[in-house]
Amino acid sequence: MDPMNFSSRRCRTDRFEELLSASVIIRYNALFNFHSFLTVVLLVICTCTYLKMQFPAILEQKTGFRGFFWKAARIGERLSPWMSVGCFMMGVSIIFF
Secondary structure, rough: OOOOHHHHOOOOOOOOHHHHHHHHHHHHHHOOOHHHHHHHHHHHHHHHHHHHHHHHOOOOOOOOOOEEEEEEHHHHHHHHHHHHHHHHHHHHHHHHO
16 A cells, blocks of 8 residues: 555544534534524525515415415515615625625
8 A cells, every 4th residue: 555645544534524524614604693593594584585576486386395485485475675675775785695
């Protein structure tokens, strides 16, 4: 066994473990950080509203898994002025804070 080959594999393994631990931190960041959670919620609501306006057949089911996205689109439709203010303020906070 070539010692050089072993050390390069060891280095790749260490790098993989670093990337894996970093991805776990990134994956759970939106759950534990309130700012990130609000950003995700706003993006889901805005995306669902846009999709419902462009492709109404996708979100016509009101129950089940698609029902969650239908409800998010309904919130976006009903609270449109407040959603736009929320998206604007979230954008400002992401850029400056």
